Amino acid sequence: MRHSSEPGMLLDIASYARRGPGRRDHLSHDETELIERTVRHTPEVMVKVLSRGGQDLKAIGRHLGYLNRGGEVDIETDDGQRLSGKGVEKELLEDWDLDLEEHRRKVDLESWSNRSMPKLAHKLMFSMPAGTPPEKVLAAVKNFAREEFGLKHRYAMVLHTDVPHPHVHMIVKAVSEQGTRLHIRKATLRNWRSEFARQLRAVGVAANATDRGVRGESQSPKRDGIYRAECRGESRRTQARAEAVEAELLDRSLRVEGGKAKLLETRREVERGWRAVSDILVAEGRPELAAQVRRFSAQMAPPWTDRESIAWVLRSHTREVRTRDDPHVR
Secondary structure: OOOOOOOHHHOOHHHHHOOOOOOOOOOOHHHHHHHHHHHOOOOEOEEEEEOOOOOOHHHHHHHHHHHOHHHOOOEEEOOOOEEOOOOHHHHHHHHOOHHHHHHHHHHOHHHHOOOOOOOOEEEEEEEOOOOOOHHHHHHHHHHHHHHHHOOOOOEEEEEEOOOOOOEEEEEEEOEOOOOOEOOOOHHHHHHHHHHHHHHHHHOOOOOEOOOOHHHOOOOOOOHHHHHHHHHHOOOHHHHHHHHHHHHHHHOOOOOOOOOHHHHHHHHHHHHHHHHHHHHHHHHOOOHHHHHHHHHHHHOOOOOOOHHHHHHHHHHHHHHHHHHHHOOOOO
């Protein structure tokens, strides 16, 4: 259930700087709290949809087998059961009647010939940064799922703690018990992030859900992972892009990507919005928070494209190597 008083992902910073009758000149209590969390860098939640393997029954079974580590980790279901042991994924899929769903789909195969096959199940992942108590992440996901899917879509989940950031994998049956198909759109994900953050705060975990642009982040991959992936050869695409950027840097002719102008315009709108928010806070007698807003806006990372981010990583690595070889190099 969506809580209308919870702004969550609905913080449209640019709207505060608009002129005319649509201009905002007041902040609600929830908006003020969201702004406080954002400028104080409260940990951001992650909700991700894993796109592959949801159309095939065998692939879903393999995914469940991977999630429960061959029977070593319990699978928790929507009706409160804890399934343990090797092979329990088959029991779960039979309980959900996914074999019947797949059969119906095959019978109706011709109607899907010109478009992608519908999913039997959706694969989701809910994650928080390292240091977040895993049991609280699991509790928040359980509460989220109960409100979002309870008595409608069947679901099951597994908590993983084998990496620093605790995360919960969830499988959701695509067709509800009432016959309604679940469609996941961008707005759906925004709402889910907001609700996941709300559930985390309800169990005592500081959590936030805002757009990247509001925080001054581009859509680029994490910078510190680019060079490592290129060095390990784990991503041919990343390696090829890094090599192309490196060649352009050596030639002193780094190509500007087409999306740069849009990134710059978005950044200008965000900065104008944060300035307007600061002015509203001052008018409402919140000068300290207004000052934090101004510092947050001034310290946002540059609006870089993917290629510019890769170039930054490569230049930084080159400087590190030169400094290591000769400490006097700056």
